[in-house]
Amino acid sequence: MESIYQQALGQEFYRLHPEMQKKYGLTSEQNIMVLGQGRMTEIRGTHPLLRPFLHIGAMDHFVFGERGKNVPFTLENYAYQTEEGEEVVSWVRRFFFPYSIRGFDAAMRYDHNKHKIVDELGKSGSFHMDIDLHVTPEGGLYMESKQLNFKGKCHIPGLKSSVYEHYDEEEGAFRVHVHVEHPILGTMMMYEGLVHTEFLPMTFNNIPERGILE
Template sequence: MQSIYHRALGEEFHNLHPEMQKKYGLTSKQNLMILGQGKMTEIRGTHPLVRPFLTFLAKDNIVFAERGKDVPFTLENYAYEDEKGRETVSWIRRFFFPFAIRGFDAAMHYDEEKQAVVDDLGKSGSLKTELKLHVTPEGGLFMESEDMSWQEKWNVSGPTTSVYEHYDEQEEAYRVHVHVEHPVLGTMLMYEGAVHTEFLPMTYNNIPARGILE
């Protein structure tokens, strides 16, 4: 069984670094979850006067207003079949600020008709976007969002999210860089750092509702 990322990349999947293949090759048949822990060296973006307006999105674990350096971070990936029987991978990100814990969550599945990975953002999954995937020369993975919609009904001229990840053999960690940019407001969120990852046994009861933690 191929993962949703393997299906989207095709033969290009084999150009990923072996550790990247292991992470992005995760399927529901393996009964494993991924737990990542690390620090984001810097979280920045959005003019201070605009940040209070991000409170609404923060409630749905999409974007948040807090900024800082050396912010502790965790990531949980669950591969499961959703209520429609689609192979799905959840991304549950937590950022531990001094006075708040913020989330940036998503659930991704492969769309047969579009032949692309679709990203359902936030706890509600109301914001949806297609992802373009590309393997970089060093075996990293670059993902970029496009064609955002709200509740699969209305197209949204919203931010574009780009994610670049590669495996650092010296640190034995995944290095990630995420950039969320709005066409009018500019950079809404940018963070980068290193994450050490382990694969743990998982049962059906471990999977949170819709693959996203409340």
């Protein structure tokens, strides 16, 4: 079975660094999870006066208003199949601030009609983005979206997001950089850091709804 990222990238997938291939080659047949632990060097973005409004999205593990430096971080990836047999990969992110723990969760699938990865955001999956994937010369992966949609009925104009990840051989870890921006509001969120990753056997039989763990 090919992973959703293999399907999206085709032969370009094999230009990824071997450790990137291992991580993004995750399928439900392997019965493993990816556990990442590290620190985000910095989390910034959004004018301070607007940040309180982001707490509404924090309830859905979609956006949050906290900002800081050297923030502990975990990432869990699970591959599972829906009742319809569709392959999905969950991204369960946790940011550990001094007085709160915030989530930024997503479920990714491959849309065979669009030939793109679709990223459904938050526990509810109410927001989604179509993602373009590009392999960089050093074997990293660049993911870009130029439109955020709400329940497939409308979109938030101008909001763009990008994710760049590559494997740092000296550190033996993945370096990640995420940037969400708006042409008028500027940087809404940016975070970057180093994540050490383990590949562990699954220890439970039933994946929670959408693969998102509470």
